[in-house]
Structures are given as C-alpha cells and as structure tokens.
Amino acid sequence: MGIIVKFLVRSIFEKKLRTFLILFSIMLSSALFFASQAITDNVSNMFVADIKQFFGSADLIIYPDENSPRHYLPRTGSEEFLHKAEYIIPTLQASAYLSPERNKTVGVSLRGSTLEDMDTMCPFYTSDGNDVAGFAGKSVIISKDAADTYGLGKGDSLDLEINNEKHRFKICAVAHKEGFFTETGGTLNMLVPRQTLSSILGGTNLSNMTFVKLREGVDIRGAITELRDIYKQYAVEEPIPMEDIKNSFASMSAGFMMMTVIVAFMSIFIIYTSFKVITLERLPIIGTFRSIGAARRSTDLILLAESLLYGIIGGAAGCMLGLGVLYLITSLITPSYMAGYEISMEYSPFQMVSAFILAVVISLVSSILPIIRVSKIPVKDIILNSTDKNAKSKRGRYIAGILLLILWIVLPLISTDELALVFDTVSMMSSISAVILLLPAIISGSLLIFEKVYSILFGNVGSLAAKNLRENKSILNNIALLTIAISSLITITTISDSVLYEAASFYTRNTDFDIYMVDYGADRSFEQSLLAVDGVERVCPNYTLYGVDVAGSDYKLGAFTASTH
Numbered sequence: 001m002g003i004i005v006k007f008l009v010r011s012i013f014e015k016k017l018r019t020f021l022i023l024f025s026i027m028l029s030s031a032l033f034f035a036s037q038a039i040t041d042n043v044s045n046m047f048v049a050d051i052k053q054f055f056g057s058a059d060l061i062i063y064p065d066e067n068s069p070r071h072y073l074p075r076t077g078s079e080e081f082l083h084k085a086e087y088i089i090p091t092l093q094a095s096a097y098l099s100p101e102r103n104k105t106v107g108v109s110l111r112g113s114t115l116e117d118m119d120t121m122c123p124f125y126t127s128d129g130n131d132v133a134g135f136a137g138k139s140v141i142i143s144k145d146a147a148d149t150y151g152l153g154k155g156d157s158l159d160l161e162i163n164n165e166k167h168r169f170k171i172c173a174v175a176h177k178e179g180f181f182t183e184t185g186g187t188l189n190m191l192v193p194r195q196t197l198s199s200i201l202g203g204t205n206l207s208n209m210t211f212v213k214l215r216e217g218v219d220i221r222g223a224i225t226e227l228r229d230i231y232k233q234y235a236v237e238e239p240i241p242m243e244d245i246k247n248s249f250a251s252m253s254a255g256f257m258m259m260t261v262i263v264a265f266m267s268i269f270i271i272y273t274s275f276k277v278i279t280l281e282r283l284p285i286i287g288t289f290r291s292i293g294a295a296r297r298s299t300d301l302i303l304l305a306e307s308l309l310y311g312i313i314g315g316a317a318g319c320m321l322g323l324g325v326l327y328l329i330t331s332l333i334t335p336s337y338m339a340g341y342e343i344s345m346e347y348s349p350f351q352m353v354s355a356f357i358l359a360v361v362i363s364l365v366s367s368i369l370p371i372i373r374v375s376k377i378p379v380k381d382i383i384l385n386s387t388d389k390n391a392k393s394k395r396g397r398y399i400a401g402i403l404l405l406i407l408w409i410v411l412p413l414i415s416t417d418e419l420a421l422v423f424d425t426v427s428m429m430s431s432i433s434a435v436i437l438l439l440p441a442i443i444s445g446s447l448l449i450f451e452k453v454y455s456i457l458f459g460n461v462g463s464l465a466a467k468n469l470r471e472n473k474s475i476l477n478n479i480a481l482l483t484i485a486i487s488s489l490i491t492i493t494t495i496s497d498s499v500l501y502e503a504a505s506f507y508t509r510n511t512d513f514d515i516y517m518v519d520y521g522a523d524r525s526f527e528q529s530l531l532a533v534d535g536v537e538r539v540c541p542n543y544t545l546y547g548v549d550v551a552g553s554d555y556k557l558g559a560f561t562a563s564t565h
Contacts, residue, residue: 011282012306019310022274025267026314026359027321032260034322034355035329038347042330045346053182055239056122058089058211059220062227065235072206077230084218084226089117090207092197096160098188100150107187108160111180112197112206121211122180126173134172141173141191143181160190162200211239258425264362265429266487269436271366273480275307279374286374300375307367308360315359319352401437404430435487439480 012019055061062078064071078088092112097105111118115135118124126132127144135141140158147153154174159166169192175181181189198206214223220238227236279286286299327345408431415423447466454462469475530539542561 011278012309018274018277022271022310022363023314023317025263025270026311026363027318029260029264029267029362030315030318030355030359031321031325032263033358034319034347034351035325036257036260037351037354038322038326039329041348042326042346046330051239053122053179055211056179057213058121058239059214060212060223060227060236061239062210062212062231062234062236064208068234072203072208073210073231073234075205075207078210078212078227081212081223081227081230084215084223086213086215087117087120087211089113089121089211090194090205091117091209091211092194092201092206093209094162094197094201096162096190098150098158098160109187109189110160110162110197111189111191112194113191114194118180118191121213124175124179124181126175132173134170136193136196138167138169138196139172139193140169141175141181142171143175143189144177145181146188146190147171147174162197165200167200261425262428262432264358266432267362268366269432271307271310271363272369273436275303275367275370278306279303279370283374283377296375300371303367303371303374304364307363307371310367311360311363314363315356318359319355322352322355323347397437398441401434401441404434404437408434432487435483436480439483443479 062073064073073090082088094110094112096108096110098108099105115132124141126141132141140160142152142158152158152171152174154171156171157168158171159168161167175191180191194207195205198204212223212227214220224236224238289299290296323345326347330345408427411423411427411430447469451463451466454466456462458465527539527541530536
C-alpha cells in the first residue's frame with residue numbers, strides 16, 4: 001500500500017500542468033458558487049447601511065402620504081403605544097437649497113430635531129469634541145464634506161432657501177462624515193432645531209416623520225397593525241424593506257449562479273477527462289500491483305483518495321478566491337454615490353462550507369466513473385493489453401452529440417424573456433456537451449486529413465505518425481483534455497465579462513449614455529463644443545429646476561428635469 005501511495009503522489013507532482021488544470025477548475029467552481037450565494041446579502045447589506053444613515057436605529061416610520069388629510073402628523077395619538085417602544089421620536093423633514101456661488105444650486109435635506117433625540121436615534125460626532133452649545137434659534141450643524149467643499153466652518157453663516165424664502169443660519173458645529181451626515185447622491189444633510197424649522201414653515205412643534213424603535217420581543221407586524229389603527233390616515237412602514245431590497249438584486253444573483261452552473265459543468269468534464277487519462281496512464285502499474293496481490297478495493301481507494309485530495313485543496317483555495325471575487329463584484333456594482341463607503345464582506349460560515357463541500361463533491365463525482373471502469377477490467381486483460389476488445393459502438397454517443405448541437409441552436413430561437421435565463425443556461429451546457437461527445441469524431445476526421453497532408457510532406461513517416469496518433473488512446477484523451485481546457489477558459493472569460501458588465505450596469509441599464517456631466521453655466525455654445533470632441537456622437541442637454549411648486553397643492557418637487565430629446 002505504501003508503494004502505491006508513493007507512486008501516486010510522485011505522479012501528481014510530475015504532471016504539474018494537469019494537476020494545475022484540475023485544481024483550477026475546482027477552485028473556480030467553488031469560488032463562483034460562494035460569491036453567487038453571498039452577493040445578494042453583501043450588496044443588500046451595503047444598501048441597508050446606506051438607508052440606516054437616515055433612519056438610524058428605528059424599526060418603523062410614520063409619515064403622511066398622498067392620502068393623508070394633512071402634511072404634518074397629529075401631535076397626539078402615540079401615547080398608548082409608548083409601553084411597547086424604546087423611543088418614539090418626532091422629527092420635521094424639509095427641503096432647502098444652498099447657493100454657494102452664482103448660477104449654482106445644491107439640494108439640502110434639512111432635519112429638524114433636538115440634539116437629545118438625534119443622539120438617541122442617529123448618534124454623531126463633531127470635529128471639536130461635540131461642542132454644540134449654540135444649537136438654538138437659526139443655527140445649523142453641517143457635515144465635514146459640505147464644510148470642505150464650500151469652504152465653511154464653525155461660526156460662519158450660510159443662506160438656505162426654504163419655501164422660496166432665504167433664511168440665514170449660523171454654523172454651530174461641523175459633524176464627521178458618518179450616520180446622518182454622510183452625503184449621498186449630491187444632496188447635503190443638515191440639522192437644525194425643530195422649533196426653528198417649525199416656525200419657518202408656519203407652525204409650532206410640527207413633525208412630518210416619526211421614528212419608532214420597538215422594545216425587544218415586540219412583534220414588528222403586530223406593531224405595524226396597531227400603529228395603523230392609531231394613525232388611520234397616515235403611512236406606517238418599515239424603513240428598510242429587506243425583502244424588496246433582496247428581490248431587487250435577485251436577477252443579479254441569478255446571473256452569477258448561471259455562470260457558476262456552467263463553470264461547474266465544464267469542471268466536471270475537465271476532471272472526468274483528466275481521470276480518464278490518469279487511469280489509462282496508470283493501468284500498467286495498477287495491473288502490476290494487482291497481479292502481486294493488491295486488492296481491487298485498495299487501488300480504487302487510492303485513486304479516490306487522490307480525487308479527494310484534489311477536492312480538498314481546490315475547495316480551500318476556492319474559498320479564498322471566492323472572497324476576492326466577492327470583493328471585486330461588490331466594488332464593480334457599487335454605485336458612484338457610494339464610492340466612499342467601505343466595501344463590506346458579508347457572508348456566512350454556511351456559504352463558505354457549502355462552497356468547500358461542492359468542490360469535494362465535484363471532484364469525487366467527476367472521477368468515480370473512470371475509476372469504476374478501470375476497477376472492472378480483469379488483471380489478465382490489463383497484462384495482455386486487451387482492454388479495448390469489447391469496446392462498444394460510439395454511434396449512440398455521436399447521435400446524442402448531434403441532438404445536443406441541434407438543441408443548442410434551437411433553444412435561443414424559441415426563448416422568451418421569462419425563460420431566457422433557463423434556456424440560455426441549458427443551451428450553453430448543450431453546446432459544451434455536444435462538442436465533448438463529438439470530439440473523438442472531430443479528432444479522427446482531422447487526423448485523416450493530416451494523414452494525407454503528412455504523407456505528401458513527409459512521406460511514409462508522416463503517414464505512420466498520423467496513424468499512431470489516431471490509434472493512441474492516451475494521446476487522444478490528452479487532446480480532448482486540452483480542447484476542453486481551452487474552450488473552458490474562453491467560455492469562462494466570456495461569461496465572466498458578460499456577467500460583470502451586467503452587474504456593473506445594474507443601475508444604468510435603462511439609460512443610453514456613457515458620460516454624465518454637471519455644468520451650471522452650460523449653454524448652446526457649450527453643447528456645440530462637446531459635439532466637436534472626437535468620439536462624441538450625441539449630446540443630450542438637460543435642465544434641472546429645484547424647489548418646484550405643484551399647482552393646487554402645498555407640495556414642492558425636490559427637482560424637475562427637462563430635456564431637449
């Protein structure tokens with residue numbers, strides 16, 4: 001037994017290229033499987049973190065919607081729910097506009113709240129040790145991004161346009177870029193006293209959004225029902241609808257899973273073909289060991305142990321590679337306004353273990369058929385080299401290959417939008433299977449042509465060389481393995497580029513432009529200068545107006561965009 005093990009270990013290290021090919025295919029399959037499982041949770045959690053910056057630790061929000069009788073919430077009503085909540089914090093949200101320079105307007109999201117309520121719900125820290133003693137009257141806390149961008153600091157004044165009227169506020173603190181003060185989407189977040197904002201909007205103690213944090217053990221669905229009974233004409237919702245967020249990324253995950261299935265399918269063929277070559281190469285040695293008393297089970301277990309070793313090494317490496325793939329995918333699909341965020345790596349131990357198990361299963365399942373075939377060969381046939389006497393006709397194999405080839409051509413033609421993912425996956429797998437099944441015929445046909453060409457170029461020596469290739473099963477299997485390896489790399493590269501492109505364009509797939517520019521002084525001459533740039537095919541100018549009043553309503557649109565195309 002020790003001699004057999006030493007021989008197999010030495011053989012593994014001698015065939016470095018084949019070993020690398022097997023390990024690479026297993027590693028890639030497990031890495032993609034891991035990334036496909038984790039990508040939805042990973043990206044969803046990033047967006048949840050972004051949303052939480054605004055809603056803080058709140059479990060529920062209450063606000064007036066289009067069916068509400070007023071634009072502000074009633075001042076009473078929630079008292080009966082206090083015993084089920086850690087906090088119920090009313091706030092006042094409003095839109096404002098900052099004009100840091102001529103012909104330039106920046107949207108501002110104003111929150112009216114007390115410092116105590118903000119510290120409870122969305123804690124923040126200022127650049128001067130949380131010294132916000134002057135937070136009263138027309139004072140404002142701005143973010144460090146706003147301060148750095150527009151050259152503002154503590155003690156400076158800024159004019160904010162609220163309801164078409166300008167109001168001068170004094171900056172009492174500059175907050176670090178975290179929580180509520182993380183700028184996203186080009187809108188600045190600022191905090192003002194609630195009483196001050198209420199007075200500007202023409203009322204006292206106004207609120208249009210209430211944040212609710214439930215006590216531990218309180219059922220969120222029951223709480224929503226109870227609060228909707230209290231606030232009958234107002235909206236009560238979860239601030240972070242996890243199911244909706246995850247569903248929005250489901251198609252992205254499905255695309256990566258499709259790529260994983262195809263790569264795993266190709267890996268199975270690579271390992272299967274590799275072990276066919278391995279068993280054929282080791283057939284004489286196996287025959288020798290069995291002729292001197294080695295049991296059939298012993299040689300089978302050694303070959304299975306080799307397959308298991310490939311699976312363990314490939315699976316472990318695949319899990320590490322999967323982390324890199326997950327990081328790369330997440331960074332590619334992160335929208336530009338979240339570019340400053342730290343890319344999170346959210347995954348579970350189950351996802352890691354399942355990817356490792358998949359690698360081991362692929363390796364064992366792919367190699368077991370060649371091992372069983374060798375195991376069934378009698379020792380006499382191995383010694384006399386008569387293992388091919390009872391070879392079955394390959395006609396059925398070629399018929400199956402042709403049918404799969406037809407399936408590959410037909411499926412995309414009859415595919416619908418709903419079944420496109422399934423049909424495309426089956427089509428690609430059919431094309432790979434068809435090529436593999438028809439490969440012996442393709443090789444034999446090519447060798448027949450080369451035999452004639454070689455006989456002309458090299459005489460009888462060339463013809464004999466071509467015949468030897470055609471009759472050498474080990475060489476034919478190596479050719480098949482090389483063909484599968486090359487086609488796998490091409491397929492994997494193509495699918496990877498396509499899926500990554502789809503992922504990267506997840507947020508812009510309904511748009512038809514390559515570059516977006518913001519220029520507040522643009523005019524017709526600027527448009528013509530852009531058209532004169534080499535490579536620019538078309539320019540679509542837009543004009544955005546902020547703070548647009550809606551006729552017959554007190555509502556104000558945050559932004560209204562008009563386009564000439």
